[in-house]
Amino acid sequence: MKIKGGDFLIHKTDPSSIFIPEEWNEEQIMLRDMVQDFLKKELHHLTEEPDATKDITFAKELLDKSAELGLCGLHINETYGGTNLDFNSGLLFTEAMSWGFSFATTMGAHVSIGSLPIVYYGNEEQKKKYLPKIANAEMKAAYALTEPSAGSDANSGKTKATIDQENNRYLINGQKMWITNAGFADLFIVFAKIEDDKNLSAFLVEKSFGGITLGEEEKKLGIKGSSTRQVFFTDCPVPKENLLGEREGGFKIALNILNSGRIKLAAGAVGGSKFALNKAINYAIERKQFGKSIAEFAAMKHKMGEMARKIFAAESAVYRTGKNIDQKEQELQKEGKSENEVKLEALREYAIECAMMKVYSTEVLDYCVDEALQIYGGMGYSAEAGVEMGYRDARITRIYEGTNEINRMLAFAELMKRAFKTKELNLKQAGKKIPSTLIKRFFRIQKLTSEQVIENYKNLFLILSKYSFDAFGMELENEQEVIMNLSDILAETYVAESVYLRVKKLKQSKGSNSTIQHKENISALQLYEANIKIVHCANTIVDSLPDTKNKVLRYYIKLLTPQPHLNPTRIRRSIAESLVESKSYNW
Ligand SMILES: Cc1cc2nc3c(=O)[nH]c(=O)nc-3n(C[C@H](O)[C@H](O)[C@H](O)COP(=O)(O)OP(=O)(O)OC[C@H]3O[C@@H](n4cnc5c(N)ncnc54)[C@H](O)[C@@H]3O)c2cc1C
Secondary structure, three states, X not given: OOOOOOHHHOXXXXXXXOOOHHHOOHHHXXXXXXXXXXXXXXXXXXXXXXXXXXXXXXXXXXXXXXXXXXXXXXXXXXXXXXXXXXXXXXHHXXXXXXXXXXXXXXXXXXXXXXXXXXXXXXXXXXXXXXXXXXXXXXXXXXXXXXXXXXXXXXXXXXXXXXXXXXXXXXXXXXEEEEEEOOOOOOEEEEEEEEOOOOOOEEEEEEHHHOOEEEOXXXXXXXXXXXXXXXXXXXXXXXXXXXXXXXXXXXXXXXXXXXXXXXXXXXXXXXXXXXXXXXXXXXXXXXXXXXXXXXXXXXXXXXXXHHHHHHHHHHHHHHHHHHHHHHHHHHHHHHOOOOHHHHHHHHHHHXXXXXXXXXXXXXXXXXXXXXXXXXXXXXXXXXXXHOHHHHHHHHHHHHOOOOOHHHHHHHHHHHHHHHHHHOOOOOHHHHHHOHHXXXXXXXXXXXXXXXXHHHHHHHHHHHHHHHXXXXXXHHHHHHOHHHHHHHHHHHHHHHHHHHHHHHHHXXXXXXOOOHHHHHHHHHHHHHHHHHHHHHHHHHHHXXXXXXXXXXXXXXXXXXXXXXXXOOOHHXXXXXXXXXXXXXXXXXX
16 A cells, blocks of 8 residues: 555554664664764864854864755765665654754755756756765755745745846845854855746756845844844846746745754754753752752653653654655656656655644753753843743744744644545545444443543544534634644644554564663553644634534534543652653653
8 A cells, every 4th residue: 555644543553663762773773873973073072052143164074064064965875975764764864954953054055955946956967067066065055935924824925036038047136034153155046036936946056147135133032142134135046947846846846855854853843852851950950959869859850741742752653654645756766757756656645744843842852951950940031041042042043944833734734625625545435434433432432542532533524523623614724723723633643643653563573671661651651632622723713713613512522532541640750760860861
């Protein structure tokens, strides 16, 4: 059977078919450790990160040093001087890069959004000309999509490319905003509309072409080490051969690159969360109050245990998705698709999961940096401890690569498109099975297995989606509160299932030991917390419907979401105690 994005909602997944982070091989772990060691050496001794408003050479030189280690060519094919890492290893690399503070953003703009458009859409000449120079950082890359009046609505950009037939080139005029790496970039992927086109096209624009001026460095809340500027184009001459992909194909490029950027950001958020938790654990052990280490207080254990649960959950789902993208690539390769088609179609296939995980993981990160700061108490508020920087840096992740509101809506819209427009997913058929299952269950009140609980969440999502459509019809598009709650139910379900499958696979292969026992506890706790969130979202949806069917829906919610019986406090405490014992989160 072909693997499909969004399919988790209607089919059971065999644990053996998913990737779990316990399966990283030696090579992958070596890459992760090498990246983290490099960043520790270059950055962790600094009391303050160099601020790009004062010094952009630091980030630029660090990119050069990264290139010497081969880190700038990881996503580029060997033919063009790279190492062509598989997608999931690329995510692990991004997780490791998050230890580089704002340099992670600099690196992301260079190796991800700034160069993947060429990897995925470039023709042979463009790849040959630019990719080797990106891999060795001779050319530093940036991605210029956003404009003052075109943020979330990216296709509404006013930057224009006029055709200069005589000189076989385009002349670009316009203004871009918030462009990462702009202060030192040599190559910009610029999105602009050709003449009076409706849709964007993409261009490879070298700084050396002329007609480019830069604004001042933005004074930002966080990621202060990364360069962010406005970029102005005044009759910037771009040779015809530097059009990337097809005319008016730019928006498609932008969206697909963002699919990849979103799941990468999610992996980075997992890394940042682990970093924050590890700092918090060590501080909690060292800090004494009332005659003992604060790590011994139950309130602190709650925080550490909860951070660990959320990290474990996000990590499970992020790398499950990453591997699925790799598997899809292999499937498409076997069908004889070209390299570009393989990469793009695999990413598009998992657009729903990429969007969900961007939202979920970045919100886990915000939770973790906030609680880490709280564990540090007053010291957390001081720049000296370095946690306030993480708190500020993390905030951007909910804004770029599509805001979390946009990604919530996108995940739901994409699912509905596949169900009703392209008919790739048979949600209707899945929905039909529901009433009889429910009635049967009513007469068999029993303790549900984790698998049944997860199946219930899927059914609840389908029921609520159907009722929402019945209530609002095409107007549902404007009921964003309903959509965002549906999207959260979808994400909670996907994540809970990913954790459950991870632990099940682990138990099947490794039997049982104390670490696996902790992971099993996390899996149970995840379902417990998912249930609370799902019930809340479901009831909010029902309260928002203008319908009289509320009673039926409330009955469904009750039936499908009995709160699992467990003691969450004990579980969190035991997780926290294990973290304190090992002085780190190393699961
Ligand atoms: C530090 C930094 C670095 C960046 N780097 C880059 C880069 O390298 N390249 C690049 O091209 N861009 C970059 N960006 C831009 C970033 O991608 C945008 O800021 C982001 O897409 C949001 O656009 P906006 O700021 O215009 O917000 P807006 O689109 O104005 O959104 C404002 C608010 O309205 C909400 N909103 C907007 N539309 C809708 C809707 N339809 N329904 C519901 N709510 C909606 C949003 O969720 C948000 O809460 C960067 C931004 C920052 C701050």
